[in-house]
Amino acid sequence: xxxxxxxxxxxxxxxxxxxxxxxxxxxxxxxxxxxxxxxxxxxxxxxxxxxxxxxxxxxxxxxxxxxxxxxxxxxxxxxxxxxxxxxxxxxxxxxxxxxxxxxxxxxxxxxxxx
Amino acid sequence: xxxxxxxxxxxxxxxxxxxxxxxxxxxxxxxxxxxxxxxxxxxxxxxxxxxxxxxxxxxxxxxxxxxxxxxxxxxxxxxxxxxxxxxxxxxxxxxxxxxxxxxxxxxxxxxxxxxxxxxxxxxxxxxxxxxxxxxxx
Numbered sequence: 001x002x003x004x005x006x007x008x009x010x011x012x013x014x015x016x017x018x019x020x021x022x023x024x025x026x027x028x029x030x031x032x033x034x035x036x037x038x039x040x041x042x043x044x045x046x047x048x049x050x051x052x053x054x055x056x057x058x059x060x061x062x063x064x065x066x067x068x069x070x071x072x073x074x075x076x077x078x079x080x081x082x083x084x085x086x087x088x089x090x091x092x093x094x095x096x097x098x099x100x101x102x103x104x105x106x107x108x109x110x111x112x113x114x
Numbered sequence: 115x116x117x118x119x120x121x122x123x124x125x126x127x128x129x130x131x132x133x134x135x136x137x138x139x140x141x142x143x144x145x146x147x148x149x150x151x152x153x154x155x156x157x158x159x160x161x162x163x164x165x166x167x168x169x170x171x172x173x174x175x176x177x178x179x180x181x182x183x184x185x186x187x188x189x190x191x192x193x194x195x196x197x198x199x200x201x202x203x204x205x206x207x208x209x210x211x212x213x214x215x216x217x218x219x220x221x222x223x224x225x226x227x228x229x230x231x232x233x234x235x236x237x238x239x240x241x242x243x244x245x246x247x248x249x250x251x
Contacts, residue, residue, distance in 0.1 A: 023160045056224060092207075
């Protein structure tokens, strides 16, 4: 699974370049997120601008990263397509994650500049 | 009727998803409805591979797609382990408590939330999940 990632100060921005985060890719996605969190990244922006499809396994992998960070930081999400957003609403994960319209908004919120 | 048959590998499920999306597009469903229909079939087929066949390749998962004037019906067949819906934990968590957030167990909840009918039966050793979506006239 291709995941573009870069740091802006101490915030890690992760942008999946695949159109799907599903059961066949969720394990790899979760593993890479775990590696980044284990190596000290505690504030993460997940940019879903390229993602057309997430199933419950993919959502579970995102939740796993959020739980791993716990209260020691935050994982926020940005640029979610309306169809994918319907899964967040259906599962009430829109009440769990902070979701932003743009990467800059997410970055500012995580950097405490909002 | 369209019949799709895939080997029981998770990387094959997107092929089914693409076919469902194509049908949804042909029926002029909006993008969210199309996504949700694909999501349901993908969840159902994932469950077949994960729970009926324990992610072991070499088994067939069959999907029949039947279009009627007022509904779209999907029948998903496997010959693996039977699901016991009564043993499936309800989908419940406290959004303010990180520890309670579920990392799995959402599939059946999604099916029941988005499809108009969900039936499960076993006939002659074959497990059949039937999903029905009513079509707007």
